[in-house]
Amino acid sequence: MTTPQDELLPGTRRALLHRIALAQSEGRAPSLVAAVVRGGKAVWTGARTSVEGHAPDESVQYRIGSITKTFTAVLVLRLRDEGVLDLADPLEKHLPGTGVGEATLAELLAHSGGLAAETPGPWWERTPGSLRPGLADVLGERPSAHPVGRHFHYSNPGYALLGALVEKLRGAPWEEVLRREVLEPLGLRRTTVRAQAPHAGGWAVHPWADVMLPEPLEDLGVMAPAGQLWSTSGDLARFAAFLAEGDDRVLNAGSLREMRTPAAPVEAADVASGYAYCLGMELRHRHGRALVGHTGSLPGFLACLTISLADDVSAVVLANCTSGPAPFTVAADLVRIVAEAEPRLPAPWKPSREVEPALLELVGQWYWGTSAFVLRLSADGLVSLEPLTGNGRRSRFRPEGDGTWVGLEGYYAGESLKPVRRPDGSLSHLDLGSFVFTRQPYDEAAPVPGGVDPAGWRGVG
Known part of the structure; x- marks a missing residue:
């Protein structure tokens, strides 16, 4: 029946x-x-x-x-x-x-x-x-x-x-x-x-x-x-x-x-x-x-x-x-x-509503040391941080209303993501529970634990 x-x-x-x-x-x-x-x-x-x-x-x-x-x-x-x-x-x-x-x-x-x-x-x-x-x-x-x-x-x-x-x-x-x-x-x-x-x-x-x-x-x-x-x-x-x-x-x-x-x-x-x-x-x-x-x-x-x-x-x-x-x-x-x-049909893509320029400034590629990550902003108002290749720590983050974000899952659940700005207001780096994410690998202009070798990047011989 x-x-x-x-x-x-x-x-x-x-x-x-x-x-x-x-x-x-x-x-x-x-x-x-x-x-x-x-x-x-x-x-x-x-x-x-x-x-x-x-x-x-x-x-x-x-x-x-x-x-x-x-x-x-x-x-x-x-x-x-x-x-x-x-x-x-x-x-x-x-x-x-x-x-x-x-x-x-x-x-x-x-x-x-x-x-x-x-x-x-x-x-x-x-x-x-x-x-x-x-x-x-x-x-x-x-x-x-x-x-x-x-x-x-x-x-x-x-x-x-x-x-x-x-x-x-x-x-x-x-x-x-x-x-x-x-x-x-x-x-x-x-x-x-x-x-x-x-x-x-x-x-x-x-x-x-x-x-x-x-x-x-x-x-x-x-x-x-x-x-x-x-x-x-x-x-x-x-x-x-x-x-x-x-x-x-x-x-x-x-x-x-x-x-x-x-x-x-x-x-x-x-x-x-x-x-x-x-x-x-x-x-x-x-x-x-x-x-x-x-x-x-x-x-x-x-x-x-x-x-x-x-x-x-x-x-x-x-x-x-x-x-x-x-x-x-x-x-x-x-x-x-x-x-x-009969697999579930994905929801239609829809663009976000008006987005503040300061939020758009956060998205894109970031580096933790030499590991490449990308930060994305979704239409639901959350941001997600995930590795560009291979496995790695990833999480979505919810805005806290004071310019910071809190992790929702995985290793970063409950951890605070804070955009750090320079005295002139420009974006310097991201601080995620003391981990520093920079726009370039080991960015010299940002605080990197351990410092940066003054000789910079080099090859062999």
Whole structure:
């Protein structure tokens, strides 16, 4: 089943359907639904099922597991943007008495707070939340597994703490705050804490026989902020568009860029696999693409939401089985199919508006020692510094309003770029965090650390 869309070519839609059909068949999933987003809206939806004539659509709920963490992270970033907290604050400042208050809020968001991966037994995903009525019950007697800030160690209890933080600072239950501040503004009407019909049932498929067993649908209690939500492919498609573009009613584009930026120490195994954790989002690399989003699982369900910002393509995959299909692999393939079959058209070139002569004086070729760089001014008001040949440090810079610029990425992120002028007002050189860039290699008229040999440039013999 697919929903016909004019936005994608028939061949692309057929390739997308084939990919999810393969995933449902080989993964032995009772059902699997998917959506592809481009240009801020869903351009394709599809589903496969083992029940003839009853394929789910984009309005059928599935449990999304740890994708819930991304929703919780959005709530924490909202509090930061309002000035209620700072991500560098220790948890103890806002939620005292947990016993793990040394960890900062950023470390909890990035799973580098040193907390254990799971709660004390019994397994929280398969037992009622009533067995763990408070935070002490999800942390246990030994809540930490590593020193704070030293390792990336995925922690479900860490997000229970963040949910409790939201409740304390907002004075309302986590689910009520989520509905009011995120779900309603974004129009996610089919995303709920508890299942609402129509919804899929969760199943375990026998590994060596084609038979199934129903999985329990437990209420997770205080662990809800780590994995409780139910949603649909339609709602998650809208959420993916928000995560890529921002919405000032919920979280602006700058804060979402921060959420998508790696924030946890990267382990050697993760370097090899191209995996990094951000603030409530995962960054993975597949098919030469950087894909940011989150996966999720609970007994009976698998889920993935992933975004390729460079391609302006996102994908959502949901299945109602405990194991079988690999949702991230499928979602990454859906992104690849669209990106390769129908690559994003570049935005039309447009000239800048009126530009001050002092800005134009900055652009062009510069030298750091003998290394050649070029400084360009773009229509968005940013300047970019990049090497003319080969690899080298590069960054875009944002004007600060006082004649200086601040780096936005890479080695120069946060560093100050300052044009330095001579007493007569003419441009002498650029000072970038004490690095001197001159119009000629080792310009004699500009300050160059170490000085210039008075004999000047020379050949051999």
